[in-house]
Amino acid sequence: MSLNALSIAEARDRLRRREITAVDLTMACMAAMDAAGELNAFVHPTPEIALAQARAADARLAAGEAPDLCGIPLGIKDLFCTQGVPTQAASNILRGFRPEYESTVTRRLFADGAVMLGKLNMDEFAMGSSNETSCYGNAVNPWRRNDDTAPLTPGGSSGGSAAAVAADLCLGATGTDTGGSIRQPAAFTGIVGIKPTYGRVSRWGIVAFASSLDQAGPMTRTVRDAAIMLRAMAGHDPMDSTSADLPVPDYEAALTGDIRGSRIGIPREYRMDGMPAEIEALWTRGAEMLRDAGAEIVDISLPHTSYALPAYYVIAPAEASSNLARYDGVRYGHRAKLGPGEGIVAMYERTRAEGFGREVQRRVMIGTYVLSAGFYDAYYNRARKVRTLIRRDFEDAFAAGIDAILTPATPSAAFGLGEKADADPVEMYLNDVFTVTVNLAGLPGIAVPAGLDRQGLPLGLQLIGRPWGEADLLNHAHVLERAAEFVAKPARWW
Amino acid sequence: MAIDTDTARRVAHLARIRVEEADLPRIAQELSGIIGFMEQLNAVNVDGVEPMVSVTPMQLKRRADGVTDGGYPDKVLANAPDAREGFFAVPKVVE
Numbered sequence: 342m343s344l345n346a347l348s349i350a351e352a353r354d355r356l357r358r359r360e361i362t363a364v365d366l367t368m369a370c371m372a373a374m375d376a377a378g379e380l381n382a383f384v385h386p387t388p389e390i391a392l393a394q395a396r397a398a399d400a401r402l403a404a405g406e407a408p409d410l411c412g413i414p415l416g417i418k419d420l421f422c423t424q425g426v427p428t429q430a431a432s433n434i435l436r437g438f439r440p441e442y443e444s445t446v447t448r449r450l451f452a453d454g455a456v457m458l459g460k461l462n463m464d465e466f467a468m469g470s471s472n473e474t475s476c477y478g479n480a481v482n483p484w485r486r487n488d489d490t491a492p493l494t495p496g497g498s499s500g501g502s503a504a505a506v507a508a509d510l511c512l513g514a515t516g517t518d519t520g521g522s523i524r525q526p527a528a529f530t531g532i533v534g535i536k537p538t539y540g541r542v543s544r545w546g547i548v549a550f551a552s553s554l555d556q557a558g559p560m561t562r563t564v565r566d567a568a569i570m571l572r573a574m575a576g577h578d579p580m581d582s583t584s585a586d587l588p589v590p591d592y593e594a595a596l597t598g599d600i601r602g603s604r605i606g607i608p609r610e611y612r613m614d615g616m617p618a619e620i621e622a623l624w625t626r627g628a629e630m631l632r633d634a635g636a637e638i639v640d641i642s643l644p645h646t647s648y649a650l651p652a653y654y655v656i657a658p659a660e661a662s663s664n665l666a667r668y669d670g671v672r673y674g675h676r677a678k679l680g681p682g683e684g685i686v687a688m689y690e691r692t693r694a695e696g697f698g699r700e701v702q703r704r705v706m707i708g709t710y711v712l713s714a715g716f717y718d719a720y721y722n723r724a725r726k727v728r729t730l731i732r733r734d735f736e737d738a739f740a741a742g743i744d745a746i747l748t749p750a751t752p753s754a755a756f757g758l759g760e761k762a763d764a765d766p767v768e769m770y771l772n773d774v775f776t777v778t779v780n781l782a783g784l785p786g787i788a789v790p791a792g793l794d795r796q797g798l799p800l801g802l803q804l805i806g807r808p809w810g811e812a813d814l815l816n817h818a819h820v821l822e823r824a825a826e827f828v829a830k831p832a833r834w835w
Numbered sequence: 836m837a838i839d840t841d842t843a844r845r846v847a848h849l850a851r852i853r854v855e856e857a858d859l860p861r862i863a864q865e866l867s868g869i870i871g872f873m874e875q876l877n878a879v880n881v882d883g884v885e886p887m888v889s890v891t892p893m894q895l896k897r898r899a900d901g902v903t904d905g906g907y908p909d910k911v912l913a914n915a916p917d918a919r920e921g922f923f924a925v926p927k928v929v930e
Contacts, residue, residue: 441910539890553890582895651875662850669851671923676916685926690853702852706862707869709850710838723876725886730879732887766865767872783890808891 344369346509349413349566350593356402356412363398363412366512367391367456370414373510374458379835382495382505384419384477385427386459394456401454409569409593411454416505416514419460420467421447421557422546426457430548431475432465434696435674444546445578446515446557453573458511462501465698466665467522467550470772471761472500474700479758482530483508483831487797490834493755496526496772502560503530507831513561513570517547519554520653521751521776524788527560528750528801531790531829533567533822534560535815536776538808539783540585542571543578551660552583554653554780564789564819568592571811587809595812596819601635603817606743610646611775613752619794620749627747627791627802630824631817641743643734648727649778654770655711655724656781661701662708668696703766732782739807745817748775750788750801775803785811787818790827799829838866 344366347355355361371391374383391414398412422428422440429435443451451457462480464472471494472480482495483504495504499516503526506514516523518536527534535558542557549555559570572593577586607628612621628638670676670692677691697705711720738746752774761769779786785808788801802821806814838846843863847854854862912918917925 438914441907441913540893579896579898583890583893585891585893586896645879648876648879651873654869655873655876666851670916671925673914674916679926683926685928686851687853688926689851690848693851694853697852702850703862703865703869705850705852706843706846707866710842710846710866710870711873713846713849720870720873720876722886723879723881724873725888726881726884727876727879728887729884730881765868767868770872 345373347512348563349512349561349569350563352413352512353409353569357407359402363395363402363456364392366412367395367414367458370458370511373508377508377510377835380481380483380504380508381478382462382480382501382508382510383416383459384462384501387426387457390426391456391458394451398454398456408453408573410450410573412456413512414456414458415450416458416461416502416511417447418499418502418515418517419463420517420548421515422548423447423457423460427460428548429476430466431463431477432696432698432701433476433675434668434693438673442546445543445580446547446574449576450573455573461505461514464498464500465701466548466661467498467517467519468661468700468704469497470521470525470769471758472497473758474698476698480504481758482755483835484530484755484798485831485834492758494529494758496529496755498522499526499560503527503532506530506532506560506562508835513559513566515557515574516560517555517557518780519550519657520780521773523558523560524776524786524803525751525772527788528790528799529755531799531827532560532562533564533787533789533818534558535567535571535787535811536779536785537571537575537811538785540583541575541785541809541811543581543584545578545580549664551657552664553660554657564815564822565593565596567787568596568815590812592812592815595816597816598820598823600631600817600820603636603744604742605631605636605638606641606738606746607638608641608643608646608746608748610643611748613774617753620752620800623792623800623802624747624749627821630821631747634820634824639743641738641746643738643778645727645730645734646778649731649781650770650774652724652727652731653773653777653781655720656728658704658708659712659721660708662705662712665701665705668693728781731778735782735784744807745814746805748803748805750775750803754794754796754798754800779805784808785814787814789818789821789825791821791825792827793829838863838870
């Protein structure tokens, strides 16, 4: 097995035994990246930084004081501010932006000795479910259907992260998830992705989309790797007032594989009309796997589920319209050239028309509309009340003794790039139908690869946990992963 | 509620995004579709329900009201499209 295909856990153990070096591991990843231009996953490679970090990691490993991630090559989503390194949120409005500071997540990862291979493609400002709104062009899924060569979406918004991890270009990647942006691309590419409880990971230095929904998390090839990486990313940060001052457990130590006596909820409202039979069958099999491991399967009801998407598409654009007001051509990024006699309002309007792509413009305008005088109560406040009800549904289920909830991760396998280009925007939003409830309720959720469809594409299941219960959630995911025995890899065509 | 081109023009201006007149009908139609989707929320009984304003019930931390950072105007201005004499520069605002 080439080094870039190692799991984080295995690479860590071999690095510590000095069987391999961080420099060799990093060079193997860089060679894989160089050969994978067609995936368009890495958009700003940082080879000099990577090699310098790898050399420093080798020195630490030699000294015998290396944290888990010391010498582990990672990809970083373009949404994370990285000091001196281009950070654009895949938007033309941030072209040329090089932050003068480091996001808390990347600072923590680097402090543990992680190696940054570069910045990863994504949907513009994380708004999208297919990586097709990126200013860098589409990221491409390393998976293809059995019978054709049509390029497929790796999902979004963390599409570059998913493609890079699935294609073994890096050992793990950071993602962010506002409505499903870690879990949906993880499911589309056959990898693991966890969105932690809101407040578990600091948002400081992550370009904001919807501040009450955004949460960063790891995307990896195994549940164990997700546990290792999440522990490094998580923790209290005074720079983010919503970051929780709670101890971070040793998530890897929580992977006991023992879920006997656990109660798993199957929410009936997730059984949607028109759900593909293969997804339904996978969901049933997943429940059987957990039951075989000693869990009790319980039918539950989350009655407000069908209102989650419309509530999300009020709240997220409202917050985005406020957050994205900062892109005005004054402090950073793009500024439009002005005609004679044009003043500052023309500068704002031209700058934002030139810098934002169509989907971002649409969401900023929707957000502006639902927050405008006369509509605030009818749309925004109503959506926030519905959000209360959605959270209450989950609270009731957990109060009734449910430990985790099992659902499909996505309503379909990966679809073709360009396939939904002419569709209504709302049709694209339906991709988030199983994931968005979790963001609204602030809960942790994880996507685990669980099988292939008849076209040979990966399908994922989602487990939803109690607030702050990532350790228990990861243990359930670990059981599901072991039972599903998902070992398929995309056949290399790139 | 359907959004007409006048509303689309007003929203675009409030959002400070220039939209060409020719594009307004398309934008009005797209926004109307999304607003129509949102109107499903009208079917929910929200009487007596408090709007969710905090994702996790927590008391925000307090700290001493002191300067904890700063003193590097060159860094603050490093990414500005136009900076002069230690300030952000913009087109003339006051006649």
